[in-house]
Amino acid sequence: MGNQVNTGLAQLSDQLILVTVLLYLGAMIGYALELAFGRPRGQAPARRTREPVAVGAGAAGRAETDTAQETGDAGETGAAVPYAPWAATVGRVAVAVSWLGWAANLAGIVTRGVSAGRWPWGNMYEFTVAICFAAVTTFLVLGLRQRIRFLGAFVMVAAVLGLGFAVRYLYVQAGPVVPALNSYWLALHVGAAIIASGLFFLAGVTGVLYLVRRPGAVRLPDRRTLERVMHRAIVLAFPIWTFAVIAGALWADRAWGRYWGWDPKEVWSFITWLAYAAYLHAYATAGWRGTRSVIIQLVACGCLLFNLVGVNLFFGSLHSYADIPG
Amino acid sequence: MSSSHTPGETGAERPAEAAAVATAHAPEPATRQTAPPRPAGFGPVAWLRWGWRTLTSMRTALILLFLLAVASVPGSIFPQRGVSPEKVAEYFRDSPALAEWLDRLSLFDVFQAPWYAAIYLLLFVSLLGCVLPRTATLVRELRRRPPAAPRNLSRLPRHAAFQGEAEVAELAAELRRKGFRVATGRDWVAGEKGYLREVGNLLFHFALLGILFAVGVGAVYGYRGNVLVVEGEGFANTVAVYDRFQPGRLVTADSLAPFSFTLKDFRATYQTEGERQGQALDYVARLAVTDRPGAPERDYELRVNEPLEVDGTLTYLLNHGYAPVVKVTDGEGQVAFEGPVPCLPVDQRTLTSECVIKVPDARPQQLGFLARFLPSTASAQGGGYVSVFPAAINPTVQIWAFSGDLGLDDGVPQSVYQLDTDGLKPLVMQSDPLQPGQSLTLPDGAGTIAFTGVREWITLQITYDPGRLPALVSAVVATVALVLSLVIRRRRVWIRVSRADGPATIEVGGLARTEGNVSFTEEFDEIVSTLRGRFAVASDTARPDGGRTKE
Numbered sequence: 093m094g095n096q097v098n099t100g101l102a103q104l105s106d107q108l109i110l111v112t113v114l115l116y117l118g119a120m121i122g123y124a125l126e127l128a129f130g131r132p133r134g135q136a137p138a139r140r141t142r143e144p145v146a147v148g149a150g151a152a153g154r155a156e157t158d159t160a161q162e163t164g165d166a167g168e169t170g171a172a173v174p175y176a177p178w179a180a181t182v183g184r185v186a187v188a189v190s191w192l193g194w195a196a197n198l199a200g201i202v203t204r205g206v207s208a209g210r211w212p213w214g215n216m217y218e219f220t221v222a223i224c225f226a227a228v229t230t231f232l233v234l235g236l237r238q239r240i241r242f243l244g245a246f247v248m249v250a251a252v253l254g255l256g257f258a259v260r261y262l263y264v265q266a267g268p269v270v271p272a273l274n275s276y277w278l279a280l281h282v283g284a285a286i287i288a289s290g291l292f293f294l295a296g297v298t299g300v301l302y303l304v305r306r307p308g309a310v311r312l313p314d315r316r317t318l319e320r321v322m323h324r325a326i327v328l329a330f331p332i333w334t335f336a337v338i339a340g341a342l343w344a345d346r347a348w349g350r351y352w353g354w355d356p357k358e359v360w361s362f363i364t365w366l367a368y369a370a371y372l373h374a375y376a377t378a379g380w381r382g383t384r385s386v387i388i389q390l391v392a393c394g395c396l397l398f399n400l401v402g403v404n405l406f407f408g409s410l411h412s413y414a415d416i417p418g
Numbered sequence: 419m420s421s422s423h424t425p426g427e428t429g430a431e432r433p434a435e436a437a438a439v440a441t442a443h444a445p446e447p448a449t450r451q452t453a454p455p456r457p458a459g460f461g462p463v464a465w466l467r468w469g470w471r472t473l474t475s476m477r478t479a480l481i482l483l484f485l486l487a488v489a490s491v492p493g494s495i496f497p498q499r500g501v502s503p504e505k506v507a508e509y510f511r512d513s514p515a516l517a518e519w520l521d522r523l524s525l526f527d528v529f530q531a532p533w534y535a536a537i538y539l540l541l542f543v544s545l546l547g548c549v550l551p552r553t554a555t556l557v558r559e560l561r562r563r564p565p566a567a568p569r570n571l572s573r574l575p576r577h578a579a580f581q582g583e584a585e586v587a588e589l590a591a592e593l594r595r596k597g598f599r600v601a602t603g604r605d606w607v608a609g610e611k612g613y614l615r616e617v618g619n620l621l622f623h624f625a626l627l628g629i630l631f632a633v634g635v636g637a638v639y640g641y642r643g644n645v646l647v648v649e650g651e652g653f654a655n656t657v658a659v660y661d662r663f664q665p666g667r668l669v670t671a672d673s674l675a676p677f678s679f680t681l682k683d684f685r686a687t688y689q690t691e692g693e694r695q696g697q698a699l700d701y702v703a704r705l706a707v708t709d710r711p712g713a714p715e716r717d718y719e720l721r722v723n724e725p726l727e728v729d730g731t732l733t734y735l736l737n738h739g740y741a742p743v744v745k746v747t748d749g750e751g752q753v754a755f756e757g758p759v760p761c762l763p764v765d766q767r768t769l770t771s772e773c774v775i776k777v778p779d780a781r782p783q784q785l786g787f788l789a790r791f792l793p794s795t796a797s798a799q800g801g802g803y804v805s806v807f808p809a810a811i812n813p814t815v816q817i818w819a820f821s822g823d824l825g826l827d828d829g830v831p832q833s834v835y836q837l838d839t840d841g842l843k844p845l846v847m848q849s850d851p852l853q854p855g856q857s858l859t860l861p862d863g864a865g866t867i868a869f870t871g872v873r874e875w876i877t878l879q880i881t882y883d884p885g886r887l888p889a890l891v892s893a894v895v896a897t898v899a900l901v902l903s904l905v906i907r908r909r910r911v912w913i914r915v916s917r918a919d920g921p922a923t924i925e926v927g928g929l930a931r932t933e934g935n936v937s938f939t940e941e942f943d944e945i946v947s948t949l950r951g952r953f954a955v956a957s958d959t960a961r962p963d964g965g966r967t968k969e
Contacts, residue, residue: 097692267694271701275723331901338893347723349642349734349879351889352633354501354529356494366487370480377476395487407494 101207102266108200109221113255115193116228116248122186123244130179132311183241187232190244194232197225207266213282214269216404220258223400224251226290230325234294240321242312246297277343284336289396291329292368296393298322299386319382323375326389330368337361356407360399367392473540474547482541489537493528496520500527542627549623556616563601564610567912571927574912576939578946579925584953589913589924592949598911607913612931618902625899628892636885641665641674643880647681648741648758649873654678655731655880675882677728679707679718684738684874688808696767696808703735703876734879739763740771740791742815743871748780749863755779760875761791762835769793769808774837778826780865786837787867788818795851803851814851815869819860820844907931909938911945921955 201222205212213222231247234240269278302318312318340361345351352358371388374380460468472478497505506526510517517526524531571577589607590600598609643660647653655674657663682704689697703720709728718726726733741758748754754777761773775787794807795814803814820842826832845860852858857868909930916923926946930938 265693267692268689268697268699271698271722274700277723327904331897331904334897334900338897341893342890343723345886346725347734349725349732349736349881350883351886354493354498359490359494363487363490366483366490370483370487373476373480373483377480380476380480403494 097209097266097268098207101203105200105203105207105266106263108196108203109255109259112193112196112200113252113259115189115196116252116255119186119190119193120245120248120252122182122189123241123248126179126183126186127242127245127311128179129176130183130311131175183244186244187235187241190228190232190248194225194228197221197228201225204266208268210269210274211279211282213286214273214278215262215264217258217262217264219282219286219400220254220262222286223289223293224254224258226286227251227254227293228290230290230294234321234325238321239313243294243298243301243321246301247294250293250297272347275343275347277339277346281336281339281343284332284339288329288333288336289400291325291332292393292396295322295325295329296390296396298325299389299393302386303383303390315382319386322386322389326368326371330372333361333365333368337365356403357399360395360403364392364395364399367395470547473544476548479541479544479548482537482544486537486541489534490528492525496525496528498526498528500529538630542630545623545626549620552616553620556613556620560613564599564608564910566601566603567606567608567914567927571912571914571925574927574929576928576942577926578942579923580946580950581921581955582924582950582953583922583955584915584924584949586915588953589915589949592952593911593913593945596945596948605915605917609911609913610908611910612906612908614902615906615908616903618899618904618906621899622896622903625892625896628895629889632885632887632889632892634885635888636666636883638666638668639673640881640883640885641669642882644736644877645880646760646875646877648760648875649681649683650758652678652680653878660880673882675729675731676711677707677709677731678711679705679726679733681876682706682717684876686738686809686874698808701735701738730884731880731882734881735876736879737877739875740769740793740810740813741873741875742773742789742791742813742869743873744775744787744789744815745857745868745870746775746777746780746785746787746865747868748777748785748865749783750781752779752781754781754785754865758873758875759789761789765805767808768805770805774835775867776824776826776834776837778824780821783821783864784824784826785860785864786820786822786824786839786842788820788837788839790816790848792816792851810872810874812853813872814853816851817846817849817858817867818844819846819849819858819864819867821860821862821864907938909941911942913949924949924953 201212201218204218204221208214213219227247228251231240231243235244268274298318298321301312302315302322305312305315305318340358341351344353344358367388371385371392374385374388497509499506506517509520509526520526524533528534568574572579586602586605586607590602590609593607593609594600596609596611598611599613601608641664643657643663645653645660653659655677657665657671657674684701684703686698687700689695689699701722705718705720705726706715707718707726707728708715720726720733720735722735725735739761741760743758744755745753746755755775759773759775761771763769763771770793771791773789773791775785775789777785777787792803792805792812792814793809794805794811795803796806796812798804803816820837820839822842824842825838832838845862845864846858849858852869854869854871857866859866907930909928911926911928914925914927916925926942926949928938928942928945
């Protein structure tokens, strides 16, 4: 039955999640410092001369693909922005701290699952922790191949807030789930929803940066880069979300006797799906790309957030297993 | 489409070649046009055409997508008849005037509402209006040879050149090996690849139509019913035995699969310790199933996620509760009632339940009882009794007894779970808890009521939906096609061999027709290096711009 909860492991899991929050917080500060004091994008590294300011900045909004090009472009236009040479080091340390936090997060999820003897996303607390994990994982994995460290501060803010909210307001002790959740569909349906949500939130954070990006704020990458990161994340997430919805329908067919019944959660996942579909169509249409499609994307992200949190709080739903402490 | 001089016509069918060369980073070329210009002073045909164009334009499709999303919202705010009819009834009781208006706007049946149907039907027409022409285009493209090489390959986004010696046929074979469709000319090879993107895209949209169709089939030919069964009792799949039955439009009594079963027993397991004490862990209902009349009986263990399937009809375990068995002897000494009485849980954590027993056959006067069932009885601190655990460890029943006319013969339908005590004479108010085997003698020689045992009941949902399989197939096709359409990109590669004196120059140009050409850059470089490896002449001095990227 697996109803014997291993209390020691469950406590370890709780502590690991707290450690995760602290590490993410540290990483967030590191990323923020780099963002605030680091070398602006498109500006060549300062030579070790007495006049570090004499190097020109690359034109804002220019696409930079590699450092060689950046160096070549340096000195074309504009005045150099002063920056601190230590900032890049802080950024690298932040990445290392993020990975540590990620490991603690993963360990926290695994120990929680082992202690209860089931998949570790059976209630709102576990679900939120897993989504934060998915978002951070995406960011870190993408960061292995692409220069997206600028996103770090924002992803970590979101992760810290999410985890903090989960620990403070959603926490319940590890334990078995109700019979309806006792199914392998939990792993498939909720797992896919978690991964897709993590990616969508990453895209959402990037979308906000896109909107606040002005030609002056040179420490952020240009809009084209932001748009590319955002679009990639959504293109990856949309089929996963589609699968999550369909897996949910399959599970509903096993558990509730219908594959689709317009339960509030189903309604909102459908709305979310429509909104992201609208984004994809807008992106593929001349004249809608850019700010308009980003706004659609953010609306969709809002729907997603509402579906994850709002529906469980405001509506009576068949999905109210969430087990939120009163 | 005969009057061909409508303004705005020219942009519609751009030749693919021109599009391919001219638009290095335009999105999907000419998939859907943005809003067409309005016709000025044309006849009805032009207006019709303009209307059709507007409907099938991407802007309209986007607006319809948004409308559909917005229109779905009230379906989550207001209770829906299909989901929770009891909450709709409650709404009508609490605020009748508002409820009537909401009902007039179909806000209790949003997903069956005419205005909702209008939006999604328009969306699907718009979708067809876009997808059908694109299918025709794709078929044409698949039958046509890849377009000839443009004159100046160096103007393409990807370009490389090297000195080498190769026949056109060899180059074509090389591209073909890499999965390109190939066409050749006197001194050039053209290759195209990635048609599956458009195939996936179209298939995805057709699959959505498939899902709509499946839902429609289910609504017309399917049915759904709920029934309560007590341990030891049976069920035969006929319309009459259902407590609630929702048939599709074309469902007849004959179309119900003729299976039957007996509920042998039901067992629930609960968490016995810790913070979650009393939480249910598992439910098992053991059934003896007869698939069709005359078929041998088989055993089946029905669980929450494991419905019983008989010829496409599925039986689901929905809920459970207790049914104390009582025996009522009336004032004349006759047994007026004997059997299990299903009680409704009023507290899920302890399964404290309440039930109503109506005994219209009792003489000299009809008897009515309210009963409170406590599965695990314990004394409460402030006096009285409570249930402390959902399992039937120490089951007891407390009785309220009434006598008088129950009003069952008035012709007004009554709920079996409610007793209207107005006008009845109270005999006993909250007796001490009776344990199984104990009985209570009513005052005034009205009779006795005995609590003889405990059984459990389950509620079942029986569903037949012929649209399930088509819906599943469509959903799987949609997902796979979606992945194809998002992952694959259409790309073209041209090779030209130009011979002056000395060794020939082999020029390669490439173009991906969709955004984000990062992976195409890699593929293109790979193609160039393969070609270079096979055909480059030893004295080749690689040009510095090999594989350069033009943004």
